[in-house]
Amino acid sequence: MISYITKRLWQSGLLAFIMSLIVFLGMYVVGDPVEMLSEEDWTEQDKIELAIELGLDKPLHEQYLNFAGDIIQGDFGVSFVHNRPVLDLIVERLPATLEIAVLAMVIGLSIGIPLGIYSGIKNNSRGSRIISFFSTIGYSTPNFWQAILLIMVFAVFLKWLPASGRGLTNSMFGIEWAWLSLDGLKHMTLPAINLAIYKICMQQRLAKSGTQEILYQEYMTFARAKGITRNRIIRRHLLRNILIPIVTITGLEVGGLIAFSTVTETIFSWPGIGKLLLDSIHMVDRPVVVAYLILITLMFVFINFIVDVMYAFLDPRIRHQK
Amino acid sequence: MKHINFKTVCFVGFLASMMGSVYADTLRMAYSVAPKTIDPYKSSASATASLNEHVYEALVSRTNEKLLATSYGWTDDTTLVVNLRKGVKFHNGADFTAEDVIYSSCRMMYRVDGKKNMLTSAMGPVTDVVAIDDHTVAFKTVGLYPILIQKLKSLSILDSGDADLGATLKFDNTGDCGITRYPTKAEFESGKYANGTGKYKYESFANTGDAALVRNDNYWGEPGNWDRVEMTSVENSGARMAGLLAGDYDLIENPTGEDLLALEGNPAYSYSTMPSWRTIFLILDVGSDVAPGVTAADGSNPLKDIRVRQALSLSIDRDAIVDKLMGGNATVASQFAPSYQDGADSSMPNMAYDADKARQLLAEAGYSDSISIDLRMPTGKYQNGKRVGQAIAQYWSRIGIQVNLVAEPWSVFRKGRSARELGVFMYGWGHPQGPSQMISYAFGTRDKALNLGGSNYSNYTDPDYDAAMRAWAVETDEAKAFEYNQEAMRIAVRDLPGIPLYYQHSIWAHKSDISVSGRPDERTFADMATKN
Amino acid sequence: MIDYKKKLDTLSLQIKSIFSGHPIAIAGLIGFIIFVLTALLAPWIAPQNPYDLMILDIMDGLLPPLSKLGNGNTAWLGTDALGRDILSAVMYGLRLSLFVAFVAVSIGTTIGVILGLLAATKGGWVESVIMRAVDLKVSFPGILLALMMLAIFGTGVDKIIYALIIGVWASKARLTRSSALQEMQKEYIDAARISGIPSWRIMMKFLLPNSIAPVLVMVPMALSGAIGAEATLSFLGVGVPITEPSLGLLIANGNDYLLSGKWWISIFPGIILVLLVLCINVVADRVREFNNPYLKHQDRQ
């Protein structure tokens, strides 16, 4: 186990290193932070001073080494644009993303899996076909288009829900959360639904194909031959087994939701980290982008690790490998 | 948005939130860009400045109203004397005196971690700030520096009592001034020292840029229109408008022209516009032998030929652009700065449209159907920018020029511009300093000492133009300075190192129960709105 | 040697057996064919060339559906702000969207398959490098990638294709590798190895034809994914050039007008985009279902 974790850590360290290098170079190509931060009436001297301030006067490799050295010491640097520690910015924005990501995932799982099992068992029934058809629509429509329609219908025409922003936040454990107030919940609803639609459809498809695969395993037939009831077969024999593939995908999906819900956050002006990333890319805020992506890489590594553990928890075959 | 104290239990927070929206006279505004801080010196970005203007005041406003100054003038070439308003109190109750101006100047020069503040270089030529008496200060400069008063429009005055002053307060260029402790940015943002003389007082500020303010009842002049102001920022214009329509906000800035059509026929909402100081224009590389992205059959730079530039300008139907694309929310340009801004020559005629003559000029110059132009422009930067860009491409292709419209993100665009890779590009410029500001940087021979031509991407040089601008740069008499400036502007419009298009109008959409009289500097201030 | 007619017959038989008895899938297939034909024939059947700035007139801008244009033609689906006929713009946009997706998916899939096969057969550091690159790609946001491409190579349709290729290859490489690894367990590979057949021949002649099926099955989905991705990039302003709008860019342009009641600019391209992707996915689902061994026997019902 130790050697396994060591290997994983080594690999993910390497991954983070390559990622940081690519992004560092990439951001260098995308734009010049001094240009982005300077006003039209700045003198050349002003620009040079700004470059020195930001450490951009040094050769690129030196900039990278300084940056990498700081990262190793746990210092992710200071945002060019916000002039604040990058870590603060990310930590501050994270709760906003977390709350809609978690809500979307909960919606996705709790609606998608039952629908998927139903349509897997009753394959070719009318209900199953209807579910699959809508799932395909939900799955096919680009996220931004769904967002636009949601805003049009629920915010503009019906005026049931707010179209943008995070609303009122309340504090819990020293962190501001929107879900603690009715107003915040209202603001969360549309972006969370926007993210959830795709998740519902995906979970439905996963659960459906999982169900169909498991359904034809001999132990399912044997369970029927044992004389236990259908409900029990579904609850005990089917669900436990289809959860295994679902957990893997769900793990990565949660990661994706947290990391890259950029489009949704942009359209709904949700002040999360996805939007932070997009804004930072546009503003060539290199420290934020690089640190962000390193953290995301590490998060994916961590999620993979959790998925492995969950796997073992769900699948005794892995747990007892000798 | 209302922030609840750490210790407050959730349901109290909920009740408070309910109360938040039932305040008697609360204005809820949505900005298009998030303010970064409530420390007034850290960022000159428009949104940040808009927020800060509610809390802090300068000596003179951007629209030349006297705020904390009652009068000012150059007593000699290097001394600007400002008489200060009496009886002004800071939000914390402290009196406003000359010492606060000196202190504020010091803090502007004071670098935290070596980082400059917004006026640190603009105030570089200032050698000293001295109190003549409690309500008179003098700014000493190293040489002729007539635009100092323009620069000081951005100097928010802070209370010297919020810092630990040393034995004597003596201005110096490093901001040391004998001061032992300055308030930090964090202390501004937490509200501890967000202490100005403005019409509104700090209530809360979040790092997302959301803020809440309450009226300063002890304001020296006409107090604010609103008991309370809540501001948030929504970058996506559609979402901002949707938020207004959904009742989340009372007032939003910068709705798109298209969205305004949504308000027509809806009596609950309306919008107000104000011609802004922003001019949208094109820059042409007229100086290089080969302009990037511009080719002609004979390999020359066709933009060097004045007839080509005139043709490019004449081919554009600015009236159509203003009417059809901008929905009337723009003014056809006559020059490179708004003709209605102080100091402009308002008698100059609008830029003309004559496609036939344009074709004829091209033919005369020998460039019929032989020019190809990459028209570069930033995306998401100007109202309707993409459509205007395409319209210009349409007009130019009609006179036989092959146009390749390249719209790219601001970051990529700016990098290309600073590398001088853009032969023809679209740009927008607006500044309270007036017409002089734009043309002092954009055209003319580079002159570091006088800070002229710093953004001359046209590579345009003309001796008469340079002479006019050099004279303007050292003229402390405002009327004379205006004349020099107008002279330069006429030369620029004659020579067309760029092509003026139109002046953008600022737009605010709001509920019908308030009325709004906008500002030309594109900022959004709560008191623009009054309850009907 | 190869009997093409027979192969064609087998293919048409297979298509028949995939689709017969599945009306939704048939509708999807027909819809898809119509879209492809429209895209191919757009320059001949569209009323206007919406990319030709010369013939656009902003005086025709923002006309609702069925309006008359300045030149006397009818804009059946209205016009956008620049006077582009929406019907023509949708046809050309469809053409561009499909083209971009087709090219990106075919190149991306080819690259992915080759890399996947290499990873499976070579093992060792080759495999590590390829698979770590796959991991890297997964944790890399597409928007940053597109921006970087844009900055390095400039704007244009080809640049979007590059960006999409980078989005496509990784999953295909992963899938090919696992499928090839499974195939490598089979004895005919051992038979080839003990017969001293060079490894690149084993890769191309033995592994490739036998492990590509799961990848091919995913191609339609990759296609719809690429169309959606291009639309999203264009929506975010880093996609195709604004003078040559794809469906995504048309939607983005129209999105500005949605609140103002100029619904036709955004709704028509949006509907076409959704229908297109829906058709592809319906077909893709059916193909996948058909290839799923667990469904096969019950499918004969």
Place this chain on the structure above:
Amino acid sequence: MNKSQVLQIKNLTVSYPLDSEKNAELKALDDISINLNAAEIIGIVGESGAGKSTIGKAVLGLLDPPAKMLAGEIKLLGKSMIGLNETQYESLRGNQIGYIYQNPMTALNPVLTIGEQIIEAIEANTNMSGKDSYNFAIHLLERADVSFAKDRLQKYPHQLSGGLCQRIVFAIAIAAKPKLIIADEPTTALDVTVQNSVLQTLIKLSKEEEIAIILITHDIGVVSETCDYVYVLKNGKHIEQGETVEVLEKPKQQYTKSLMASVPLIEKRLHRFSLPNSNSEINSLNLDYLKEERNIEFSSQQAILQIKNISKTFFTPASIFKPSEAFEAVRNVSFSVKRGETVGIVGESGSGKSTIGRMILGLEDLTAGSIIYQGQDLSNISNNEERLKHQLSMQCIFQDPFSSLNPRMTAGENITYGLKIHKLIDANKAKSLAEDLMEIVGLKKEDANKLPHAFSGGERQRIGIARALGYRPDFIFCDEPTSALDVSVQANLLNLLKDLQDQFSLTLLFVSHDLAVIRQMCDKVIVMKDGKALEKGNNDDIFESPQHNYTKSLLDSMPKFSGIATN
């Protein structure tokens, strides 16, 4: 004993629609009648496609959806089962009828413990719950001869051996004291040494619990040891039935006769299986290609292959719960093979027998030891050409007919592809050579341009043999070449191998888990267990006077069938 009738099947016909448009259908069962009394075990015997399993499924009401019962009557304890709905079937299954699968590992849910799965069956079929059902579960396991029953309840299926799992399946099946158990190839997936005791348990349960058992199997040995009465089926049709001894030893029908003749015997070694149409026709064919250029440097007295102290250690990949672990598949094995002889390696699964072959062929590296082939140490050949020459003169016949051919190449291409690559033949002669080889292995030459999926398992194995022969090999490694085949197909194939060996003086290394096959094929035998060679010797010595205890127990556990009674 009360011999009351438990099950009566009359004229049962089941069909699968083949093509919905053409109304074509396949009769899986055609007019089958079976009677079964309490405590009686009947065997249903037949080769693949005979419809054996369909009988079991029809009785349980578990026919896979497209299959339809067209005609017939099934009565359980005198009550008709036709037209029961799912709920009624559910109350029958488990309660009245138990079912036992071929592979116990797939019949048990991998993510539930043994206890959960047994108790679930008990509670579904009896009124017991809680402590009672727990105790009853232990009781059942003990009845099924599962030792340490209490501990085993906590285990998951993958933690137990196949034999134990099958006993657990028995325990689940008898949970509700059913009147009838349908056992579908219950011992096929188990190792020989376990098979016997599992069968004994099954017989014991039948007698003690008075359960009637339908034993579906292809294994004549199992039938002869277990069943009271036997039915022989072919392609869904009834061929013959009767007392087990009668049918097996004095079959009346031609099919049954040839089936019995195909069963490899352990008691005596035969020259060939005495099958109808089994005359060798190889001599009449064009064999020039195969006969030219034979390497005859080595006399038949010399060892063509010498294996010296080879070992192989595998390393399992590390995962989150365990580090990489070493597994010694082969431990210090030595033997030699002389030209023209057949050496057999016999052993149960995991004994390392195939790994030896793979090392010889160069598919696996050696951990230790050396392999000397035609006088040269294979690991010391540096010349690529020479290495290739050696490599090509060693060929292999693989185990799995469904994966040993490239499915995208025709039979002919499969045979000649490598030959063309190495330019051993002209490309334009490839076609005729492929056709010749097809004929040599007993296939039609025009089938050379069919794809593998058009052939049956036995035919594919023949194509595999043809592919090996194409290289004009001196040595062929046969890796369980018949284990996936029906017994009659196996007999034919083994005859063919013997013919080819005689014709081309081939040297064979023959690996099998089936003692009887080894008995029939090999001159010398090596017995392996856990990577070690326990015993080596001549065929007769090993089978008639085994020395090692393990060899003895292997022989003891073989089901006894001594073939058709010879008058």
